Amino acid sequence: MSKERLLSVSGLKKYFEISQGMFKPKIVVKAVDDVSFDIYKGETFALVGESGCGKSTTGRTILKLTEPTAGEVLFKEQNIAKLSYETMRKLRSQMQMVFQDPYASLNPKKTIQQILMEPLNVHKKFEPHERLNKIIDILKVVGLSEAHLHRYPHEFSGGQRQRIGIARAVILNPDFIVADEPVSALDVSVQSQVINLMLEIQKKLQLTYLFISHDLSVIQHMTDRVAVMYLGRIVEIANTEELFASPKHPYTQALLSAVPISHPKEKRERIVLEGDVPSPANPPSGCTFHPRCRFASDICKQIAPSAVAFSDTHMATCHLYNLEGEKK
Amino acid sequence: MTTKSEVNVVKGSTRRKSLRITNFFKKLLGNWSGFVGFVIIFLLIIISIFGKQIAPYDPMYTDFTKKLLPPLTEGHLLGTDQLGRDVLSRIIVGARVSVIIGLVTVLVAGTFGTIVGIISGYFRGWIDVVLMRIVDVQLSFPFILLVLVVSAITGTGLRNIIISLAIGGWVIFARVIRSEVLAIREKEFITACVATGVKRSHILFKHILPNLITPIIILGSLQIATYIIAEASISFLGFGVQPPAPAWGNMLSEGKDYIFSSWWLITFPGIAILITALGVNLFGDWLRDTLDPEFVE
Numbered sequence: 001m002s003k004e005r006l007l008s009v010s011g012l013k014k015y016f017e018i019s020q021g022m023f024k025p026k027i028v029v030k031a032v033d034d035v036s037f038d039i040y041k042g043e044t045f046a047l048v049g050e051s052g053c054g055k056s057t058t059g060r061t062i063l064k065l066t067e068p069t070a071g072e073v074l075f076k077e078q079n080i081a082k083l084s085y086e087t088m089r090k091l092r093s094q095m096q097m098v099f100q101d102p103y104a105s106l107n108p109k110k111t112i113q114q115i116l117m118e119p120l121n122v123h124k125k126f127e128p129h130e131r132l133n134k135i136i137d138i139l140k141v142v143g144l145s146e147a148h149l150h151r152y153p154h155e156f157s158g159g160q161r162q163r164i165g166i167a168r169a170v171i172l173n174p175d176f177i178v179a180d181e182p183v184s185a186l187d188v189s190v191q192s193q194v195i196n197l198m199l200e201i202q203k204k205l206q207l208t209y210l211f212i213s214h215d216l217s218v219i220q221h222m223t224d225r226v227a228v229m230y231l232g233r234i235v236e237i238a239n240t241e242e243l244f245a246s247p248k249h250p251y252t253q254a255l256l257s258a259v260p261i262s263h264p265k266e267k268r269e270r271i272v273l274e275g276d277v278p279s280p281a282n283p284p285s286g287c288t289f290h291p292r293c294r295f296a297s298d299i300c301k302q303i304a305p306s307a308v309a310f311s312d313t314h315m316a317t318c319h320l321y322n323l324e325g326e327k328k
Numbered sequence: 329m330t331t332k333s334e335v336n337v338v339k340g341s342t343r344r345k346s347l348r349i350t351n352f353f354k355k356l357l358g359n360w361s362g363f364v365g366f367v368i369i370f371l372l373i374i375i376s377i378f379g380k381q382i383a384p385y386d387p388m389y390t391d392f393t394k395k396l397l398p399p400l401t402e403g404h405l406l407g408t409d410q411l412g413r414d415v416l417s418r419i420i421v422g423a424r425v426s427v428i429i430g431l432v433t434v435l436v437a438g439t440f441g442t443i444v445g446i447i448s449g450y451f452r453g454w455i456d457v458v459l460m461r462i463v464d465v466q467l468s469f470p471f472i473l474l475v476l477v478v479s480a481i482t483g484t485g486l487r488n489i490i491i492s493l494a495i496g497g498w499v500i501f502a503r504v505i506r507s508e509v510l511a512i513r514e515k516e517f518i519t520a521c522v523a524t525g526v527k528r529s530h531i532l533f534k535h536i537l538p539n540l541i542t543p544i545i546i547l548g549s550l551q552i553a554t555y556i557i558a559e560a561s562i563s564f565l566g567f568g569v570q571p572p573a574p575a576w577g578n579m580l581s582e583g584k585d586y587i588f589s590s591w592w593l594i595t596f597p598g599i600a601i602l603i604t605a606l607g608v609n610l611f612g613d614w615l616r617d618t619l620d621p622e623f624v625e
Contacts, residue, residue, distance in 0.1 A: 122527070
């Protein structure tokens with residue numbers, strides 16, 4: 001894998017203010033709190049975590065579908081966090097998104113041809129008379145055909161709709177795609193189809209993916225590197241194999257222990273987390289994971305841990321380890 | 329390849345359109361109240377276009393020898409009024425006023441209200457606050473009172489009635505369309521447009537507006553009945569269509585003096601208003617149910 005950096009996120013924050021009424025103070029929900037990572041060209045980078053941990057918000061903020069509260073997003077070394085709608089609009093042909101819900105992300109009043117024609121018209125890609133052929137080509141790539149051009153989204157199944165969503169994202173030949181839980185709304189047999197399609201297209205077009213998911217088996221199957229998020233922060237980043245082989249953060253360990261084992265005789269310690277995810281409006285002091293952590297000590301309640309590097313590619317934020325990456 | 333698929337495009341779209349129209353009538357025939365409403369509206373439009381030809385007598389012709397004849401006498405199906413004019417002919421010719429007022433007012437009020445609703449809902453911020461407070465203020469007045477005040481200023485005549493009804497009626501459209509826009513702009517497919525890089529104006533006109541057509545049609549069809557009744561009310565009060573020109577409202581107004589001796593003078597125009605309002609409402613109700621994909625019969 002080449003090590004050319006495509007996207008760099010540093011200190012990204014997204015806070016939502018919730019008004020409680022005229023005389024009460026506003027609640028600040030720290031959906032994304034100081035998140036930093038790099039994504040290299042051609043790789044698939046995963047964001048994983050429970051629902052509500054801020055992984056979708058991170059993906060949307062990177063594409064400026066919501067405005068970041070603070071932080072930098074460098075795309076091809078250009079800071080896009082502060083760009084206006086109009087300048088950003090032109091850049092969007094290089095960065096696209098696949099949405100979670102294939103039922104909500106396609107305009108019900110438009111035919112498939114209109115849906116796929118739009119990105120080409122907006123960015124004036126190809127000659128006008130070539131565009132229809134290009135659409136037919138891309139429909140074939142995602143396993144649909146010319147016969148589907150004049151149908152409306154409601155005439156398709158969930159899996160087909162998601163493939164239309166993928167077609168819309170790749171038709172502009174972008175460099176970078178944010179896939180926000182693209183398969184979580186689909187049933188398992190269709191999931192593998194869509195995932196394999198995404199991998200196939202990635203090879204063909206040399207795409208870079210930011211893959212957001214809570215499904216660890218999907219992540220193990222298709223990603224190169226993983227960042228684990230908890231309550232708006234990244235608690236561990238590593239190469240996928242490294243992470244699955246030796247998870248360092250207690251939260252990652254608990255997550256991985258929940259993956260079903262394929263062999264009935266294989267035994268593994270099952271770590272069950274107690275309680276719910278705390279509200280991001282009122283996160284716990286110190287390490288935000290301490291109320292649910294089985295190794296929590298006094299220091300965890302008071303001081304937020306800093307990142308510990310275990311290798312060039314593996315980092316975690318936990319007080320269990322000293323700065324050299326050894327267990328205390 | 330290109331030409332072949334282009335031919336397919338054309339064929340596909342026309343076939344789809346004709347399919348949709350036959351589907352529309354199939355659905356209409358399957359629903360009793362919707363069908364009745366449709367027939368009433370259809371007849372009303374025919375009558376308002378060919379009123380002068382259909383009417384058995386000249387609606388303005390006065391004959392004092394034949395005044396206040398009860399229904400079914402001397403060839404007057406619905407009787408004659410205090411000036412000997414044929415009531416049936418006056419109702420038929422007066423239908424045009426009601427239809428014109430219903431349709432034109434809904435166009436004017438609907439267009440203006442929709443524009444305000446879209447601006448308010450899409451851009452939010454201070455402009456939303458300002459526009460919606462204006463709407464609030466206007467909604468706190470009774471509709472008919474406001475129309476009366478405006479028509480007292482603008483004066484009588486068809487054009488001025490339409491203006492005053494539209495001034496009274498646009499707020500409903502603004503409110504309803506604003507809330508629709510608020511719902512649609514949060515939908516994921518609008519976010520998908522932003523992610524694709526679609527221009528803001530394009531999102532508004534090509535993506536939000538088509539999704540508003542259903543609520544606009546439904547609200548419009550229901551408002552038409554309100555406007556027809558309101559026109560009758562202000563004509564009854566003397567601000568609307570001026571005699572001797574026939575309109576249902578001023579027929580009621582003139583007939584009220586004879587309410588105890590000649591009941592037919594106010595009964596038949598009243599029934600005409602009732603049937604019209606009923607027909608438009610039945611059709612509007614049916615339209616709402618049919619255009620809502622989540623509604624299951």
